[in-house]
Amino acid sequence: MLIELYHNHLKKQLTTSQLFILEFLIDILQIKKDVRLERLARIFPLPITWEGRRRKLQRFLEIPQLIIAQILWPLIINWLTDNKKLQKLYITIDRTQWRDLNLLMISLVWKKRGIPLNWKFLPTLGNSTLAEQSEVLGPVFSLLKDYQIVVLGDREFCSLDLANWLRERKVGFSLRLKKNVCIEIEKDNWQRLDQLGVKPGVSAFYAGKRIRKSQPANGFEVAAKWRRKYRSKKSESPWFILTNLGSLTEAIQAYKHRMGIEEMFRDFKKGGYNLEQTGLRGERLNGIVLVMSLAYFQGIIDGEKIEKKTIHKYVSRPKETGKKSKRRSTFGVGLDSKEWAENVEKYQEKVQELINLSPHKRRFYRQGFRALTLIQSSF
DSSP: OOOHHHHHHHTTTSOHHHHHHHHHHHHHHHHHOOOOHHHHHHHOSOSSOHHHHHHHHHHHHTOTTOOHHHHTHHHHHHHHHHOTTOOEEEEEEEEEEETTEEEEEEEEEETTEEEEEEEEEOSSSSOOOHHHHHHHHHHHHHHTTTSEEEEEEOGGGOOHHHHHHHHHTTOEEEEEOOTTOEEEEETTEEEEGGGSOOOTTOEEEEEEEEEESSSEEEEEEEEEEOOOOBTTBOOSSOEEEEEOSSSHHHHHHHHHTTHHHHHHHHHHTTTTTOGGGOOOOHHHHHHHHHHHHHHHHHHHHHHHHHHHTTOGGGTSOOOOTTOSSOSSOHHHHHHHHHHHHHHHHHTHHHHHHHHHTOGGGHHHHHHHHHHHHHHHTTO
């Protein structure tokens, strides 16, 4: 079932038939986590032949209403408006490719997961260009004009041209540099970043420096940090971060959010929705990525509701003492909650028989049913 945020918006954008199909697709993806059209057609709840269901889904993925700006962005803005405490937003740019497909993605990092904002399938494999990067970033800046934005990128996006482009638009950034980039330590004294003497446990901050890969660029800041060895964990190399955030702490803390998009890609691909197995192309491929993004965003919203009610221990392993991170993401909590609630309802007669066999545990079962009621009220 679509959450209220989705239903109120999408009923204005889609016909009744299209809205039903989208609702079915999101529900199926939440449970089966597989975007392959053949799998979706196999279990799509419409009493026609498999081939008829497949063609119906193909036609749906080609409808002109499936536009990011029309379908997804209003939902993002409404959700951000409800989260009034959010002022600074971390936006990550990254790329993933499989077979002959190359996807450039922009995401909003939220609770260690990336929420898709904009994307583009590139015409060739390999790194993206500044023109392609600005094409996907520009509309996001307009969308989030009321917020303070910090753009994060790994070494593929360490271009000084991109940094200058972001700086001209008064956007914060924290971009990881390659170690062969040179920095002017003193006038006409250039050194490669890997020759600065940064060692494990050492950090440094260089402000107002000239940087060069080929041609020098003025007035940048570079944050350098190499994590010290902790127990058996050792970082193989230091971080060199090109930034305009004003301090080492700000630059490093911002860049740490970048891993959210890596987790999102893992959820999209083999670790979740199996996007790399799809045979779709063109409009259908963009359509399924949009539907998948809606399902993913809804999972995060559902998980957030469960966590606020402090009942997530019923559907996920609790955080271990002394650990900073949870064992299950907010997105995972959302999916697990829905599946658990549906299974309890599906097997309710057998569940009751099992409960009757342990009368001394009824107090705990009552608490569980109360949690189940709260979970069901969230969907």
